[in-house]
Amino acid sequence: MKSVIIGTAGHIDHGKTALVKALTGIDADRLEEEKRRGITIDIGFAHLDLALPGGDTLRLGFVDVPGHERFVRNMLAGVGGIDLVLLVIAADESIKPQTREHFDICRLLSVRRGITVLTKSDLVDRETLEVVRLEVEEFLRNSFLDSARSPIVPVSALTGAGLDELRQALIKVAAEFPSKDSTALARLPIDRVFTMKGFGAVVTGTLVSGTILKEDELEVFPTGRRARVRGVQVHGQQVDQATAGQRTALNLVGVSRQELGRGMALAPPSTFHSTSRIDVTLSLLASAKPLKDRARVHLHAYTSETSATASLYDKKQVSPGETALAQLRLAEPTLLLPGDRFIMRQFSPVLTIGGGVVLDASPIPRMPGLDGFLQILAGGDPQSILRTRIARRNHNGICLSQLIAESGWPGKVIEADLAEPVRQGRVLRLGDRFVDAPALEGLKLFMTSTVAGFHQENPLVAGIGKEQLRERVEASGEVFAAAMEILVREKKLAADGEIVHLPGRGVVMKDEETESKKIIESAIASAGLKVPALKDVLAGLKVDKARAQKIVTLLLRDKVLVKISEDLVFHRDALVDLRKRMTSEKARSPKIDVARFKDLAGVSRKYAIPLLEYLDREHVTRRVGDERVIL
Numbered sequence: 001m002k003s004v005i006i007g008t009a010g011h012i013d014h015g016k017t018a019l020v021k022a023l024t025g026i027d028a029d030r031l032e033e034e035k036r037r038g039i040t041i042d043i044g045f046a047h048l049d050l051a052l053p054g055g056d057t058l059r060l061g062f063v064d065v066p067g068h069e070r071f072v073r074n075m076l077a078g079v080g081g082i083d084l085v086l087l088v089i090a091a092d093e094s095i096k097p098q099t100r101e102h103f104d105i106c107r108l109l110s111v112r113r114g115i116t117v118l119t120k121s122d123l124v125d126r127e128t129l130e131v132v133r134l135e136v137e138e139f140l141r142n143s144f145l146d147s148a149r150s151p152i153v154p155v156s157a158l159t160g161a162g163l164d165e166l167r168q169a170l171i172k173v174a175a176e177f178p179s180k181d182s183t184a185l186a187r188l189p190i191d192r193v194f195t196m197k198g199f200g201a202v203v204t205g206t207l208v209s210g211t212i213l214k215e216d217e218l219e220v221f222p223t224g225r226r227a228r229v230r231g232v233q234v235h236g237q238q239v240d241q242a243t244a245g246q247r248t249a250l251n252l253v254g255v256s257r258q259e260l261g262r263g264m265a266l267a268p269p270s271t272f273h274s275t276s277r278i279d280v281t282l283s284l285l286a287s288a289k290p291l292k293d294r295a296r297v298h299l300h301a302y303t304s305e306t307s308a309t310a311s312l313y314d315k316k317q318v319s320p321g322e323t324a325l326a327q328l329r330l331a332e333p334t335l336l337l338p339g340d341r342f343i344m345r346q347f348s349p350v351l352t353i354g355g356g357v358v359l360d361a362s363p364i365p366r367m368p369g370l371d372g373f374l375q376i377l378a379g380g381d382p383q384s385i386l387r388t389r390i391a392r393r394n395h396n397g398i399c400l401s402q403l404i405a406e407s408g409w410p411g412k413v414i415e416a417d418l419a420e421p422v423r424q425g426r427v428l429r430l431g432d433r434f435v436d437a438p439a440l441e442g443l444k445l446f447m448t449s450t451v452a453g454f455h456q457e458n459p460l461v462a463g464i465g466k467e468q469l470r471e472r473v474e475a476s477g478e479v480f481a482a483a484m485e486i487l488v489r490e491k492k493l494a495a496d497g498e499i500v501h502l503p504g505r506g507v508v509m510k511d512e513e514t515e516s517k518k519i520i521e522s523a524i525a526s527a528g529l530k531v532p533a534l535k536d537v538l539a540g541l542k543v544d545k546a547r548a549q550k551i552v553t554l555l556l557r558d559k560v561l562v563k564i565s566e567d568l569v570f571h572r573d574a575l576v577d578l579r580k581r582m583t584s585e586k587a588r589s590p591k592i593d594v595a596r597f598k599d600l601a602g603v604s605r606k607y608a609i610p611l612l613e614y615l616d617r618e619h620v621t622r623r624v625g626d627e628r629v630i631l
């Protein structure tokens with residue numbers, strides 16, 4: 001069974017509601033006030049099943065809209081989800097202001113197909129009918145309702161004349177209409193909320209995409225409330241599921257009537273985000289006044305309505321009939337997705353002035369290359385759109401869930417569209433994340449140059465810590481780890497535990513340092529107590545002075561070397577040996593003078609005095625006059 005939603009459009013009193021009733025038997029005017037005043041105030045609904053030639057059933061859902069100029073905003077709440085339009089023009093009045101305004105709205109919303117119905121044909125003679133038909137043909141020329149491709153059918157709701165032709169035309173146009181994608185993510189803009197005794201809140205709307213099943217959990221936008229679907233009705237019948245293109249009523253549990261309203265939307269939980277900023281292309285009607293940068297407008301999309309400010313990207317103002325790129329800032333957050341159509345109305349007097357299409361509902365402030373990005377969103381195929389969305393996130397890429405929220409496409413569709421670029425290596429998949437390959441190359445260069453820079457600034461340090469490097473290049477953990485792995489494999493960087501360094505540089509430095517350390521230690525150790533001057537030892541090393549000094553500091557810290565006076569450094573083994581000799585000397589005589597000490601230690605006076613002072617400090621000896629007592 002194919003489901004198609006048909007909206008009426010046209011001037012007040014031209015016979016829209018009467019036509020829907022003549023076709024379906026259902027009076028779409030349900031309000032008491034509507035019946036009393038004989039006009040439609042709010043949108044009404046009806047349905048009709050038609051047998052298709054092949055035996056299939058065509059299920060038509062009708063959204064009947066008011067023609068009164070004061071109720072255009074109600075008309076807008078109804079027209080958002082329609083597939084086909086019945087443009088209703090009374091044969092005795094021909095084209096009137098709301099004929100034009102409703103027709104403009106349908107064009108701006110990109111309604112693609114429809115039928116023009118000349119109603120009240122019983123009120124005019126054949127000649128008048130022909131004159132009106134010619135006028136209407138002229139009016140519709142080159143539009144989606146051009147008579148070359150869309151029928152114009154004269155009808156009388158009173159006598160029933162032309163109704164059969166209209167049904168045939170409906171079958172033909174609806175059969176050609178492609179079925180909506182029921183595998184897409186579900187979205188139901190709410191157009192009505194009421195309570196049913198014993199059941200709680202019921203919402204209705206045109207299911208614009210996807211499928212909603214009984215027992216589904218849904219999120220209410222923009223409030224974020226969660227609701228469970230207790231019951232689903234399509235055209236007044238209990239069903240297990242509603243699919244895209246059906247008029248749908250849901251009985252919800254978990255939210256009250258007060259928490260719901262027209263303009264809200266239902267969608268799968270934790271999938272989308274409401275937005276206050278959208279990048280769009282907007283078109284101004286030829287009949288509108290020029291639109292200035294930062295102008296305030298009423299924005300209508302599906303059943304939602306909010307005020308918005310239009311910041312123009314490439315112009316100071318939009319002239320009548322022109323199209324421009326703009327960012328709209330919405331007064332109230334709304335669930336909108338790329339491809340959604342909207343209508344703009346002027347503040348006062350309230351008039352339809354234009355409309356457009358959402359390109360991006362997740363704009364990034366001050367994004368470089370925005371123009372090219374928006375051009376691809378406006379005209380690219382799904383794969384190019386996904387790739388440019390990935391590329392704009394630079395080296396950190398974007399998670400699948402975020403890509404779903406941004407594009408509005410199901411994960412499976414996205415993964416299928418990206419399979420080829422992933423296979424070709426133009427997009428990288430890191431876990432749940434997609435990264436643009438050139439952006440990752442950029443990150444790799446950034447990482448190596450950052451490490452090189454670090455070496456230059458810190459010649460004495462082996463390398464930069466991994467976490468420090470990650471912070472400097474502003475990479476997410478996953479992406480950084482992947483880039484690091486590639487760089488190590490390509491031998492552009494090396495890692496020792498948590499330390500990252502340039503391959504050549506890190507290892508050479510280490511070898512030189514180890515070698516220098518050995519040279520210093522053995523030069524001092526082998527000299528015993530007759531140590532050479534430290535500066536002479538250091539002068540013979542491969543490493544530079546600063547690094548040699550650092551090695552000495554480390555040897556002193558580790559107590560391998562002991563500093564006794566300025567420029568007099570001994571190996572600890574030599575001093576341990578000296579202490580042993582002092583202990584044996586004590587057995588011979590507890591007192592020792594400088595001369596005997598010189599013999600004992602085998603050193604000159606230049607070394608003997610500092611060594612004795614050191615032993616005093618260490619409480620091995622105590623000075624008494626010119627002699628020392630060995631303790």
Ligand SMILES: Nc1nc2c(ncn2[C@@H]2O[C@H](COP(=O)(O)OP(=O)(O)OP(=O)(O)O)[C@@H](O)[C@H]2O)c(=O)[nH]1
Pocket residue numbers: 010011012013014015016017018019038039040041065066067068119120121122123155156157158159
């Ligand atoms: N003679 C004749 N009268 C019609 C026909 N269709 C509608 N009418 C009458 O025209 C009046 C307006 O018809 P509606 O169907 O309410 O018009 P509408 O376009 O729905 O009006 P709004 O919803 O208020 O914009 C009613 O009195 C109808 O009975 C028709 O084909 N022939």
Ligand SMILES: [Mg+2]
Pocket residue numbers: 016017018039040064065066067
């Ligand atoms: Mg009506």
